[in-house]
Amino acid sequence: MTGYALVFSAKAGRLPRLLRMPTLASAAFRYDLERQLHDEVAIGMSAMAAQLDLVAVTASDPDLHARIGTLRATLCRVVDFVRDVGKSIYPPVLGGADFGAALRAVADHRDLKLQLDLPPYELAAQTRARVGLLVSDHLNTLSPGTVVRVRVRGRRLVRVSITENPQCRRSRKRWWGAARP
Amino acid sequence: MSPFAQALVGGGSAMKVAIAEDGALFREGLVLLLEAAGHEVVGCVGDGDALYGIVSTTDVDVAILDIRMPPEPDGGLTTAARIRAAKPDVGLLLLSHYAETHYLMKALEIGAERIGYRLKERVAGVQVLADTLDRIAAGEIVIEPVLAKRLVQNPSERTDSPLAKLTDRELDVLRLMAEGRSNTAIAKELYVSVKVVEKHIASVFTKLGLPNDQTMHHRRVLAVLTYLRASKIDGS
Numbered sequence: 295m296t297g298y299a300l301v302f303s304a305k306a307g308r309l310p311r312l313l314r315m316p317t318l319a320s321a322a323f324r325y326d327l328e329r330q331l332h333d334e335v336a337i338g339m340s341a342m343a344a345q346l347d348l349v350a351v352t353a354s355d356p357d358l359h360a361r362i363g364t365l366r367a368t369l370c371r372v373v374d375f376v377r378d379v380g381k382s383i384y385p386p387v388l389g390g391a392d393f394g395a396a397l398r399a400v401a402d403h404r405d406l407k408l409q410l411d412l413p414p415y416e417l418a419a420q421t422r423a424r425v426g427l428l429v430s431d432h433l434n435t436l437s438p439g440t441v442v443r444v445r446v447r448g449r450r451l452v453r454v455s456i457t458e459n460p461q462c463r464r465s466r467k468r469w470w471g472a473a474r475p
Numbered sequence: 476m477s478p479f480a481q482a483l484v485g486g487g488s489a490m491k492v493a494i495a496e497d498g499a500l501f502r503e504g505l506v507l508l509l510e511a512a513g514h515e516v517v518g519c520v521g522d523g524d525a526l527y528g529i530v531s532t533t534d535v536d537v538a539i540l541d542i543r544m545p546p547e548p549d550g551g552l553t554t555a556a557r558i559r560a561a562k563p564d565v566g567l568l569l570l571s572h573y574a575e576t577h578y579l580m581k582a583l584e585i586g587a588e589r590i591g592y593r594l595k596e597r598v599a600g601v602q603v604l605a606d607t608l609d610r611i612a613a614g615e616i617v618i619e620p621v622l623a624k625r626l627v628q629n630p631s632e633r634t635d636s637p638l639a640k641l642t643d644r645e646l647d648v649l650r651l652m653a654e655g656r657s658n659t660a661i662a663k664e665l666y667v668s669v670k671v672v673e674k675h676i677a678s679v680f681t682k683l684g685l686p687n688d689q690t691m692h693h694r695r696v697l698a699v700l701t702y703l704r705a706s707k708i709d710g711s
Contacts (some may be wrong), residue, residue, distance in 0.1 A: 332543070336572045337498035337595070344504030344599035349510060350603050366600075373596045377572060385571045389548045396578040402576055 302399055316431075320421045327386035336376050343369050353471060382434055388426045393417060400430040405438035410443040432456055490608060493518035495554065496546040496570070497528035499690035504599060505539065512605040522546065523554030530558050530565060537566035537608050541595075542578055552578070556585045566611040570595050575624040583616070587696040591617030615657065616696065623654040640682040648675040653699045 317323070343366055348361040381384070381403060394410050401408035414440035417425065429444055436442060436458065445455040492514050496502040499521070506516050511575075516530035522545040530538055538558055542551035566589040569582050573596055581603045582592045591611045597619065598604050610617050641649065651661040658676070662669045676695075685694050 332572050333498060337501045339601050340572070340595040341498070341500035343502065343596045344508055346479075348504075348507055351511060364635040370596050373572075381573070386543070387575055387577045389543075392577065399577050452517045467687050 316424050316427045318420055318424065321420070321427055324384045324427065325389065325423070327388070331376055331380045331383070331388075336380070339369055339373050339376070343373075349471045384461060385426065385427055385430050388423065388430070390461055393422045393426060396426050397429055397433070400433045401442070403432055404436060406436055406441070407441040408433075409441070409443040411443065413447055413449075415449070417446075417452065425454055428454060429456065488612075490514045490612060491517045491534055492537050493520075493526055493529045493533070493535045493609070494539045495520050495523055495543040495544060495551070496539070497521045498541070501595060501599075505604075505686060506682050508599065508601050508604050511601045512608075514605075514608065523557075527554055527557050527561075530562055535562075535693035537568060537611055539568045539570060542569050542571040548632060549578075549581075552581050552585070555582070555590075559586050561591075562590075566608070567591070567612055568593065568598075568617075570598060572596075574619050576622070577620060579618060582701070583696060588614045588616065592622075593617065593619045594621065597621070616699075618654055620654055623650065637683050641679060645675050646683070648672060649679055649698060650652050652679075653693055654675070 319358075342390045346362050346366050346369070350366070352361055353359045353362065381400075385396050385400050390396070394412050397410060398408060401404075417423075425446060433442065441455040441459050443455075445457075447453050447455075491617060492571050494502060494505055494509075494516065496505060501523070502519060506519055509516050517533050517535060518526065520526050520529065522543050523540065524546065526538060526540065529535065538555075540551035540555055541551055544550045546553065551569055551571075555569060558565055559567065563586075567582075567586065568591040569578070571578055572595055579592050580591055589611050591607055593607060598607055606618050638646065638649075647665060648661055651664055656664065658672045660670045665672070676698075679698055680694050683698055686699060
């Protein structure tokens with residue numbers, strides 16, 4: 295089943311445009327892709343960092359020791375990069391049960407000021423994943439420091455409203471989404 | 476024991492460590508690092524339930540757990556909570572590929588002492604791993620410095636935040652507390668005396684409205700938690 299999102303931009307004065315809500319298949323694909331990055335690439339490189347350190351502690355040559363240190367630092371930077379890519383593909387906390395925590399984690403990394411207004415009941419796991427990806431994809435496009443309000447309502451038909459800079463009328467933007475679980 | 480291991484263990488004592496990590500390659504690396512640091516690996520498994528079995532039946536000083544492992548999705552956190560409930564004296568080191576505030580909060584909810592949360596690639600070194608385990612065994616909370624710094628570098632700009640009442644120096648002290656530093660280490664970092672640090676900490680406790688009936692150690696944790704909750708993210 296497909297989902298959609300309408301985008302309103304009061305500042306630009308445009309008509310609403312459609313955003314595509316990730317399908318179930320696309321959400322599952324992104325989840326698997328992030329898991330592969332985590333389980334195969336990042337963990338493999340962390341294992342290499344451990345092995346390099348073991349070589350370094352037994353190396354008596356200071357030059358070799360320094361070169362291994364440089365290599366380990368490079369490896370850590372690559373892991374940082376892989377981590378950022380993985381988080382963009384599928385926020386790791388979204389895989390758990392706490393939907394709000396997942397969105398807060400995305401906002402935390404993007405340095406956004408997030409105001410969440412979530413329903414008092416739990417969304418179904420598949421809906422949570424799709425809505426979570428829709429919102430997190432949008433949060434990833436915002437500039438650091440942006441104040442953003444996310445409101446989620448509905449059970450069978452989930453409505454998502456994202457408002458940027460809610461205190462500032464001129465720069466207000468509303469994003470609407472709906473996903474039928 | 477290698478001379479390097481002897482030098483490391485000279486600073487602390489050899490510990491009995493159990494590991495649960497579902498990545499075989501990294502698990503093997505951890506075993507080699509721990510052995511190089513002079514510690515004894517009493518169990519090495521790929522899931523939380525198996526680790527709980529080991530800790531229940533074997534004498535373990537510190538358990539090292541991957542956060543994202545079976546039972547899914549966050550088996551490390553659930554297993555750590557089970558171990559802490561059954562064996563409160565066992566130190567817990569939670570490892571992850573991600574530095575997330577959410578995981579940190581969950582870890583601190585599990586325990587206010589003898590617990591750590593670190594990134595895998597950062598802790599994958601003999602010296603760093605040995606130091607982390609020593610601090611956990613000594614009762615400290617060890618937080619990944621990258622996470623602690625990120626959390627405290629941009630304090631809340633909200634005027635209603637409890638942190639708005641703190642001075643820059645008190646925020647510095649709180650940041651270092653969030654990194655799990657002792658008063659002595661904070662004093663060394665800020666080039667002040669331990670007494671001055673204690674004065675700043677007392678002021679932080681007062682300004683954050685932390686209850687007086689808590690022990691000093693719990694008030695430290697509460698101060699860090701207050702910071703985390705009052706950081707730049709809002710919502711429920």
